[in-house]
Amino acid sequence: MIKVKSLDKINNSNQPFVIYKTKNGFDLYTDFSKKIILNNKNIYRFLNTEYRLKKKYKKTDLLIGFFGYEILNNLIGVKLPKQNNINFPKGIFYKPETIITLKEHLFYNSNNSHKVFKKFKININRNSYKKIFDNFKKKIRSGQTYQIKICTKYKNKSKIDPLDFFCKLTRSNLAPEAFMIKDKNFSIISCSPENLITKKNLSISTKPIAGTLRKTKNMNKKKALIFFRNNLKETKEHNMIVDMERNDLSRVCEPGTVKIKKEKSVEEYKDLYHYVSLIKGKLRKEVKNIDIIKAMMPGGSVIGCPKISTLNLLNHQEKENRNIYTGSFGFIKYNGDMRFNIIIRSLLNYKNFSEISVASGVVIDSNANQEFNENFIKAKALIDLFK
Amino acid sequence: MIYVIDHKDSFTHNVIHQFSLFDKVECDDFSQINKSKLNKATTLVFSPGPGSPRDYPLSSKIYNQFKGKKRIIGICLGFQQILFNEGGKIIEQNKIYHGFQSQVFVNESSKLFSDGRKFKVGRYHSLKLDEPFNSKNFYITMRCDITNAAMSFENNVDKIYGFQFHPESFLTKNGNLLIKKILSA
Missing domain, CATH: 3.60.120.10 (Anthranilate synthase)
Known part of the structure; x- marks a missing residue:
């Protein structure tokens, strides 16, 4: 290369x-x-x-x-x-x-x-x-x-x-x-x-994001997680996406293999935090x-x-x-x-x-x-x- | 074999995977039902889905045709579909539950689950059963801990069961056990 x-x-x-x-x-x-x-x-x-x-x-x-x-x-x-x-x-x-x-x-x-x-x-x-x-x-x-x-x-x-x-x-x-x-x-x-x-x-995975928070001076990853956890609207939106992505993976995966590997965690980027889940499965x-x-x-x-x-x-x-x-x-x-x-x-x-x-x-x-x-x-x- | 009648929902395949833990599952869109699968199935499952029971006359027809002849299970819209055909009124709620985890409790009418048990479930519904509701052999067996809305029914004579919440959701604790019990009832 x-x-x-x-x-x-x-x-x-x-x-x-x-x-x-x-x-x-x-x-x-x-x-x-x-x-x-x-x-x-x-x-x-x-x-x-x-x-x-x-x-x-x-x-x-x-x-x-x-x-x-x-x-x-x-x-x-x-x-x-x-x-x-x-x-x-x-x-x-x-x-x-x-x-x-x-x-x-x-x-x-x-x-x-x-x-x-x-x-x-x-x-x-x-x-x-x-x-x-x-x-x-x-x-x-x-x-x-x-x-x-x-x-x-x-x-x-x-x-x-x-x-x-x-x-x-x-x-x-x-x-x-x-x-x-x-x-x-x-x-x-x-x-x-x-x-x-x-x-x-x-093996297949998907990593849906639902929930975004701008970075400010007083914010850190821990506080961002608390913010998302306490925010009922963000939580409900995120839950819905997790079940939906589990469903979409289930269309093509072996029954029983679709698992949530990371449930509602925070990822930090330069300017913002994302509320993220990671779902994996094994394809049929x-x-x-x-x-x-x-x-x-x-x-x-x-x-x-x-x-x-x-x-x-x-x-x-x-x-x-x-x-x-x-x-x-x-x-x-x-x-x-x-x-x-x-x-x-x-x-x-x-x-x-x-x-x-x-x-x-x-x-x-x-x-x-x-x-x-x-x-x-x-x-x-x-x-x-x-x- | 379990035959899942899909109302074009984005949770139906979670339902399929959950039922697959216990038996062979087939699934088709409600508008493309396969007669031989329908006749062969020992259990029919009416899936969740958008809209209201009124929008699915084909599913109502299947329900009325097989009531008492096969085990029938309804989830969310499917739950409403069954109650609608039993003369229940399905109405809009003041507070709407989408992606909401809430607590339900089992009451004394349940034959399958113990009275007073409480557990967390995932909910995705705009509509609910209007009460009082009365239909022969149908009992509301679980309710929302806060609003008292009907969350589950049992008809142990005709083997018809339903959940307003989603046993297949990751928000429902012990969802697999719920399904196991109604399949072996």
């Missing part, structure tokens, strides 16, 4: 590349020999392909990319009504021929800084947000959903240097599932904290990757519960396609192992339009104003990159 200190050369070569957070740094994937643009037809062939041919696999024997929100809905039989659509691909995967290991501290000299042609605008204002919120609360009262996430989107017209943004973002928020994609006509940068699938041989032998993807995606913690009826409520409410938001990014190795995150805290730049989507949850005791503000806080870290 080649170790590089400077990313300038790769970035300036104008070749598409992908960067994904690893435990101690980042992996950069490039020299793509294949690019698969997914649609509702080829996704089945894509997911059913069995690569178990060779005895020895190279590190580059994998496909890396993302599934957008819409294709994941379609995969589990949920149709989207007509929405405003920028016709961004429903999913793209790349076959890399080179992987470069990078250190945690990314260093890069940006020479073309971003340009903003039109300022950020939100697609739902506070009043319409409140209306949607009240409508969903009624649906909770009548039992159609127990928890639902309202998505708002910030858009501007801009030209960005994605690598510059990604380096900045990793300095302010080094998230365990951070990634970026730079391709000819689009780029994605994300500081996703949430792992949805880690699959190795027959006949289960294929397509079954796992259909069981787990789109990730429950960013949708609400129960999944199908909540997706239907959401989709009929939302006027704009979510594109990548709440889809999944990651890789499928030729030996069948997988790692996928949930695409949140992300920025998509396509044809010189940037969009940042955020969502926060409605449960019976949430407050519309508070949630609307929380959405803005979540978007702010990404909006601030344009400063």
Whole structure:
């Protein structure tokens, strides 16, 4: 593996590349020999392909990319009504021929800084947000959903240097599932904290996050745990996600093997604390990757519960396609192992339009104003990159 | 064989795994019920799910067809589904319990569990049984320690059982034991 200190050369070569957070740094994937643009037809062939041919696999024997929100809905039989659509691909995967290991501290000299042609605008204002919120609360009262996430989107017209943004973002928020994609006509940068699938041989795990707390001077990990434990609303939301993820793993795992390995613990990041659980299981032998993807995606913690009826409520409410938001990014190795995150805290730049989507949850005791503000806080870290 | 009738819930597979500890389990969506599995099953389970019993006439039909002929178990929505078909009124609650752990107690009507026992359970329900409720051979056997809402019933004549809470939730202590007892009753 080649170790590089400077990313300038790769970035300036104008070749598409992908960067994904690893435990101690980042992996950069490039020299793509294949690019698969997914649609509702080829996704089945894509997911059913069995690569178990060779005895020895190279590190580059994998496909890396993302599934957008819409294709994941379609995969589990949920149709989207007509929405405003920028016709961004429903999913793209790349076959890399080179992987470069990078250190945690990314260093890069940006020479073309971003340009903003039109300022950020939100697609739902506070009043319409409140209306949607009240409508969903009624649906909770009548039992159609127990928890639902309202998505708002910030858009501007801009030209960005994605690598510059990604380096900045990793300095302010080094998230365990951070990634970026730079391709000819689009780029994605994300500081996703949430792992949805880690699959190795027959073992599989998921690590849902429900509950986020900003770091302040007087806060520490112990106090954060006390805060979450004493906060009934956060606790209930988290419980619901834990049972839901246990359920989704149970779809593909041996009965009796799905276990909560870490129950409601606190993880510390640079700027915040997350309330996290870790659930593991042992896959049934006949289960294929397509079954796992259909069981787990789109990730429950960013949708609400129960999944199908909540997706239907959401989709009929939302006027704009979510594109990548709440889809999944990651890789499928030729030996069948997988790692996928949930695409949140992300920025998509396509044809010189940037969009940042955020969502926060409605449960019976949430407050519309508070949630609307929380959405803005979540978007702010990404909006601030344009400063 | 146990046949689980799924109301498109995100907890149904937890139910399946729990019942799998005791017998072979089959599961299908409520709208795609397999007749031969339905006839073969010794126990029918009505799963949790969104909405109210009124939304699932197909499940009501199955219940009325097999009442007294097979062991029938209802969980959450399934619990309400059974009571609804027994003339019960299912209404919205003032306080809603989603992801809530609360304490229930067993009363003297229970034949399977000891009177006065208390334990913690996980709840996910917007609706509840309106009371008073009366139906032949049906007894409310567990209640919420705080609100007194009906949490479980037994009909030991027809072998029909139900839980308003979720025995399969990680929030329920001894959930497996509850299921074991009603399956061997």
